Amino acid sequence: MARKIILDVDPGHDDAIAILVAAANPKLELLGITTVAGNQTLEKTTLNARRVATVAKIKTPIYAGFSRPLVRDQVTAPDIHGESGLDGPAWGAVTARVEEEHAVDFIIRTLKNSQGDVTLVPTGPLTNIAGAFIRCPEIIPKVQEVILMGGAYGLGNTTPAAEFNIYADPEAARVVFHAGVPLTMVGLDLTHQATATPEVLARIRALNTTVGDIAAELLTFFRSTYRDVFKMPDPPVHDPCTVAKLIDPDVFTTKPAYVDIDTQSELCYGRTVCDLYGVTGQEPNAQVAIELDWERFWDIVIDALKQYS
Ligand code: BDR
Ligand code: CA
Secondary structure: OOEEEEEEEOOOHHHHHHHHHHHHOOOEEEEEEEEOOOOOOHHHHHHHHHHHHHHHOOOOOEEEOOOOOOOOOOOOOHHHHOOOOOOOOOOOOOOOOOOOOOHHHHHHHHHHOOOOOEEEEEOOOOHHHHHHHHHOHHHHHHEEEEEEEOOOOOOOOOOOOOOHHHHOOHHHHHHHHOOOOOEEEEOHHHHOOOEOOHHHHHHHHOOOOHHHHHHHHHHHHHHHHHHHHHOOOOOEOOOHHHHHHHHOHHHEEEEEEEEEEOOOOOOOOOOEEEEOOOOOOOOOOEEEEEEEOHHHHHHHHHHHHOOOO
8 A cells, every 4th residue: 555645845956856766656646736945945945846747747646844943033945946946947937826725724624634644754844743743642642753854963064063954943843852642863874875866867868758858857856956055966865765764675774872952052953963872761752764775765766767758
């Protein structure tokens, strides 16, 4: 039976690829796409989700969520994703619409009506997920799993200590990591292994389809900003790593650890502090992603892209 998921995104180039993979793989049943402010404003990330759904003819309903973080001032990432949040391709007219229901209400309604078989897959700041847990704590025991892109046990990418999704809403992240749900943290330590090399781009271009071309254009733009900002030769395609793990559990390894979020300090605000050595004596609250099978990962992504025309 296909695994039921809600994908909570802030597209975002890598979020766009995550949407394409999640909607195409028959092992997953994509119940809804929810959007949140993150890489760009909510207005832009929602438009971008609709753009991706339009070009790929994805019929999954799209729900817009929070337009700002719970506590902190908003941060966005135009240096990585451009002013639109999805710079690169020439997007045409958008036909996919956004539902009237708020993303948080959709998440609550879906979990309430579920049999404990819905997995949440956030690939942006955790504002919507925390908002749903705060507004309706009864849904928490119904969450099968949260598998999120965010954090790092090593270095950050937005400050030396913090990764973007967690830094953009650390208070929300704290709520989610302490909710007591089975949680997998797919941090930069893992996603920096998911590099889109020239060989990967060539395989995607060779699909010779509209969606393949758009994916290649997205990754080409991503490549240029990652070179400019981080001096990385090949861009790491973070967000689809979450979805790939649900499709194939062997795509990366994990280690259990107690993870807490720093919401106090000036230097380390938004850091995911991961107790991989168990020095705190705290029970692990997360599986932390460690090592990616790069070939397996790209096979999953490219096989999904092949499903589109
Ligand atoms: C994360 O931040 C965003 O820019 C990406 O979409 C990804 O979710 C990586 O730190
Ligand atoms: Ca993202």
